[in-house]
Amino acid sequence: MSYHPLTEEQAIAYARGLENVFAANAELQSREIGDGNLNLVFHISDPASGKSIIMKQALPYAKVVGESWPLTLDRARIESEALIIEESLAPGLVPHVYKYDAELALTVMEDLSDHVIMRRGLIEGNKYPLFAGHISEFMANTLFFTSDLGMNQQQKKLRVGQFINPELCKITEDLIFDDPYTDSPNNNIHELIRADAAALTTDTELKLEVALLREKFLTQGQALLHGDLHTGSIFITTESTKVIDPEFAYYGPMGFDIGAVIANLLLNYAGQEGWIKDEAGRADYRAYLLDTVKDVWEQFEAKFGALWDQHLVDRIAHTPGYKESYMKRLLQDTIGYAGCKMVRRIVGLAHVADIEKISDGETRARAERIALAIGTSLIKLNRKAESIDEVLAIASRQV
């Protein structure tokens, strides 16, 4: 079947044809639930059996800017191949893939409707005590075992070739590392923080650090990244965490994924300016978020370190001092990319609901300034950082 965006009727017909999913005569229902920018997402269910699946189809353009921004359908292949690798390395932490249809750029996968998008959960003030454990396990396993440390180094080179992802990398390169630091028409700047945003474009110390982090994003094929690991790419319950949407997957610097998680926790931390009105309650939730930031890093560090000790395939990495150097640079990259990912969500094209949905303009501006101050401080800290506690101290100083 040649490529065309599916209608709901076509989606149902396709689902009916899948092997071993629905009963032959099941009465299937479809809802298109995509609220992203790049894909159709059909929720197909059989009320009689209670069974359901997700069918995600890539669109040949980015909806966010209309049909004028064409995008390769190859990203559906990348997403589905990345999900399969991730499931093999971090079972239970990603949706299961039932089928990938290359012609239709369509991935059929496990339905996670009993989960909520983590970003929404945080905005609602929920706590997820298992999250740091889950996400650190996901990152430690996927990053370690796709790197030169944890897999055959010649196979890894072939995998770099499998995940060459120019178009989606370009979105990151433009929206994260370029636009926020220049007077770009892509930027989306709240009227009340115009001066703060303008200051980014003349801060030469900041811009140099961003240029260096961007260079690493462009050149350092360290591990197979998820590539877009924000809290909108995570489905969650108090018991379960599922990482979705790895269409930005490519071989890049590990700190970019870890930094994304930390940045989005800190964006919510800034956004709490507008959500929890009770001061003690807000302080408590923010303390929870900072604890989670610390936990994510420290559990990642511990798990990655344990894999290093037990599953290293690279004999040279046993060289005294090498592991310490590697982990320190990982922390520094993590902090730098966390900063970049915060700044872009305040002044760049795509914002986050944690802050954007704050209805009062002054409150929202306060949250935006907190996020910008934390983000720029992290960017300036990155190459000098020694400990995750410096991140917590920076965040604490801003509220």
Next chain:
Amino acid sequence: MSYHPLTEEQAIAYARGLENVFAANAELQSREIGDGNLNLVFHISDPASGKSIIMKQALPYAKVVGESWPLTLDRARIESEALIIEESLAPGLVPHVYKYDAELALTVMEDLSDHVIMRRGLIEGNKYPLFAGHISEFMANTLFFTSDLGMNQQQKKLRVGQFINPELCKITEDLIFDDPYTDSPNNNIHELIRADAAALTTDTELKLEVALLREKFLTQGQALLHGDLHTGSIFITTESTKVIDPEFAYYGPMGFDIGAVIANLLLNYAGQEGWIKDEAGRADYRAYLLDTVKDVWEQFEAKFGALWDQHLVDRIAHTPGYKESYMKRLLQDTIGYAGCKMVRRIVGLAHVADIEKISDGETRARAERIALAIGTSLIKLNRKAESIDEVLAIASRQV
């Protein structure tokens, strides 16, 4: 025609079939002149017209260790595609490719018999006043215009995929970054320097620096490298320089190529212990070699910098301070890789004639110790280096 190693008769028949090279009835002669480890090299000539060509055919194994080390024939594609890119970026500085035959893993190219292998020229004590200008132009052009600085960054990612080169990279990873620092059966250690070689395996400062340089070789896709740019891969006359044999080409750190050139000049510098007997003559030639090292770097730096100023396609690279940071890191990488490439030629599998062919054992050991001392000092200097003059000072101290 399915793959098989050509006989001389078959090579002649093939050459006769080429379009627009030889006259239809030319009486062709063939000589197999390969002295490398990995290929057949036929010199095909027509004495009547004086025309000649080179036909280089990849063998499916490495001769150096017998047929037991199988090697991909894909390296012939990589070599030929790299040569074509290099010629487009540095015309006149590589042999012209007439034809590439994928089935036979065969590249038909310009004959450079009027040139000599530079390594031999240096052993004979010849000076090449144009060399630094030529090689710096070759490196500045090929490295700049295949990097994110000088070409479209999305096209560059596709090119990274085109030059995934696992097997030949593995040779480098083993022979340069691993074996010399451990008790490997691949090593080839002159009896008289056993203690010096053993010291490498316990020098933790040295081994950490090598591990870090190796990590960059494994992960940093900065530019399309030649990948094996020693003086045996350079054909030369006093007027002309031609870089050959880019079968190790892949996307890696630029300093690896620049370091290779400098390392091989310094290996000859060490080897002069055994060639020029007259002390003043030797000092003069060594001064010429050090001048050339300085020229290679400084002319590279000037030309690369001029391309940066005039042909930068990456707007972000105009960020104040970025160019200075980039060039400093390039120098540091260059110095580190130069050191690695010297050490491997003394204790690793494949040696260089500049030193290996010194007949007197004590003299050869002295040359080897000079090379080892320079190489290990460069490796330890690399991340701290500020100027190429530090390299000259290190080399001067050893003789």
